[in-house]
Amino acid sequence: MTKKRSNRGRSKGGKGHSSLVQCTNCGRWVPRDKVKKVTSRLSLVDPSLAKELRASGAYIASPTVIKYYCVSCAVYYGVVKVRAEDERKSPEPLR
Secondary structure, rough: OOOOOOOOOOOOOOOEEEEEOEEEOOOOEEEEEOOOEEEEOOOOOHHHHHHHHHOOOOOOOOHHHHEEEEEEHHHOEEEEOOOOOOHHHOOOOOO
16 A cells, blocks of 8 residues: 555554544544644733833743644644655755
C-alpha cells in the first residue's frame, strides 16, 4: 500500500498507543502525538498600563494558554499549511 507520509501522520514512533486529547475548536478526540499544539501568552493588563508598571519595577504575570487542534481545524485556522507531495514525504529542514 502507498505511504502518504513518512511518519504516518504521528510522532509516536513505535510506542503503541498514546493518550487522547480534545480539540479546542471542534471537540474531536485526537491522539496526543497527532494534535497540533499551539502555545500563547495571555496579557491580563492593558499594554500602556503594562509599560508603566514595568518601568516602575513591577512583575506582570501572563498565563500560558495551550490549545490543541485536530488536523482539519489546524489547516482551517492556518496553524499548518497543505504541502505538496514531495515536500510532505521529506522531513522539514531545521531552522
